Amino acid sequence: MAVYTRLGAEEMAAIIAAFDVGTLISAKGIAEGVSNSNWLIETQDSQDATHRFILTVYETRTDTADLPFFLNLLDHLAARNCPVPRTIHDVEGASHRFYKGKALALIEFLPGISVSDPTPVQARAVGQALAQVHLAAADFGCERTNSMGPDAWRQLLSDCRSDGLESIAPGLSRLVERELSVLAAGWPTDLPRGVIHADLFPDNVLMLGDKVTGLIDFYFACTDIVAYDLAVTHAAWCFSADGAEFLPDLSAALMEGYESVRPLSAVERAAMPLLAQGAAMRFLATRAYDWLYTVEDALVTLKDPMAFVRRLEFYADPANAEVFSA
Amino acid sequence: MAVYTRLGAEEMAAIIAAFDVGTLISAKGIAEGVSNSNWLIETQDSQDATHRFILTVYETRTDTADLPFFLNLLDHLAARNCPVPRTIHDVEGASHRFYKGKALALIEFLPGISVSDPTPVQARAVGQALAQVHLAAADFGCERTNSMGPDAWRQLLSDCRSDGLESIAPGLSRLVERELSVLAAGWPTDLPRGVIHADLFPDNVLMLGDKVTGLIDFYFACTDIVAYDLAVTHAAWCFSADGAEFLPDLSAALMEGYESVRPLSAVERAAMPLLAQGAAMRFLATRAYDWLYTVEDALVTLKDPMAFVRRLEFYADPANAEVFSA
Helix, strand or coil: CCCCCCCCHHHHHHHHHCCCCCEEEEEEEECCCCCCEEEEEEEECCCCCEEEEEEEECCCCCCHHHHHHHHHHHHHHHHCCCCCCCEECCCCCCCCEEECCEEEEEEECCCCECCCCCCHHHHHHHHHHHHHHHHHHHHCCCCCECCCCHHHHHHHHHHHHHHHHHHHCCCHHHHHHHHHHHHHHHCCCCCCEEEECCCCCHHHEEEECCEEEEECCCCCCEEEEHHHHHHHHHHHHCECCCCCCECHHHHHHHHHHHHHHCCCCHHHHHHHHHHHHHHHHHHHHHHHHHHHHCCCECCECCCCCHHHHHHHHHHHCHHHHHHHCC | CCCCCCCCHHHHHHHHHCCCCCEEEEEEEECCCCCCEEEEEEEECCCCCEEEEEEEECCCCCCHHHHHHHHHHHHHHHHCCCCCCCEECCCCCCCCEEECCEEEEEEECCCCECCCCCCHHHHHHHHHHHHHHHHHHHHCCCCCECCCCHHHHHHHHHHHHHHHHHHHCCCHHHHHHHHHHHHHHHCCCCCCEEEECCCCCHHHEEEECCEEEEECCCCCCEEEEHHHHHHHHHHHHCECCCCCCECHHHHHHHHHHHHHHCCCCHHHHHHHHHHHHHHHHHHHHHHHHHHHHCCCECCECCCCCHHHHHHHHHHHCHHHHHHHCC
């Protein structure tokens, strides 16, 4: 969470002038987004009305070849009344520009704050918003491979090595190996696919009270199993942060909200426990990798991989499959 | 530049509710300020008008006993039409509150951006604004010792040790020793004193075009020689960033702007070259200390002490005293 790129006032004014959004009157670097630089921009138009935007400069971790997918997706969803920020196109109609070799985009600012202790009513609203995105994206027409799918987990966990995993927690290596086999044997190939957000943690949802005002940070969005996105969201919202406590009220509300807009089919429902194990494995894999290989400094707060080991164990327990039953 | 304190949405809403400023609708951690955590806050009032503020949570480097000085000073200056942000008082009238052991304050948001390549017209406006602050602060009535005055430079440079200074640049130790003697022998004791900003770098000035919209970051403000503040501002604005190039047009404009509001007396003018050497020494001291003792990470960009060694050499050269002549 930081601003990696320095932009002088004159550079910033020149960048904003390429979009027909009025005169720049404020630009504050914001501590948001893990791998890109972001500014909250304020402009004033000829009628003295002020407008706010998020300017994102894409750093090395975002492949600029993927930007049309991410940015056009926002426009597609916003046009279908999903609560996502629109991309502001420049005076030539482009969704992103380049400045000193880096890609940048101007994105609508949406009000709202990210809840840290969601209520069931809020979880229900998030379920609805996610289902709305899944339906609205059906005719998007662009595809992007999930760069954080099963092959990526496998690679990351292999890079962690058995001794790395054991250094995180004794027995973790065996647990991971066993679960990876279960996932490989059972990972569904016949479920409906579509555009998924793939990272819908509370951090990536803006809310005002019980209303979802913005789903943000679509930089993991891709084409994959639609119900897997619900499983990711379930893992992200329905546990205490350390994964030790399952929150049944949030789970019921999230599922109910989602299914009020897009009911799961019988095969999707049956696959949910395994999809949720996959979701837990995906975040376990990145967290374990970062835990072992990221130099900790004040810039990056390392997240405990055990929080997703506990979720994985929860989902792997057949007694808990009922949380996904109708 | 970072956000050191984590505040959940519910905590943030509760904090903002203690001020009579409407309902919280957005809070973005901003990468501003070196040692405190800051958020750009947006609220909506009962007439649906939106308002913006900066929420500052004071971390360990700010002594909370100094907060009344800093925050009341803003109110004092704003009431006298100086371009500084007002302090928003809470519903009980307090200028700051405590939350989980940390002090926090809500401060008016001002538009404007910090210029990186100032023009003479902008430097003139900054000179005027600084003089305006000096005049308006005359009846402030509170005092604060300069924690970064000559004694502090001496201590910091002593902590750097000769070998530390030599490791930065061969010969630096002798230069510093010689200049500290010059400063000690000649530092004026009879010049007008008052409230000074003491850190008016371009980063701490918000501008819209040629207009100063905000002087910010008063956390070094203190009672000291008034003309020394002009010397600090001169050192901050009138050189290329690396200190290698003196910018005569900016210097002339800054001095002219300042004196158009508060003309220097003959004794102040005569002292300016020495005050400017002191200003250069002050930033040389903190930069050298940080250079030697701060662990560099992505969070902190270390600033080259040599940029102020060069300024010190410029100001110490009698041939350059003329830049302060009328």
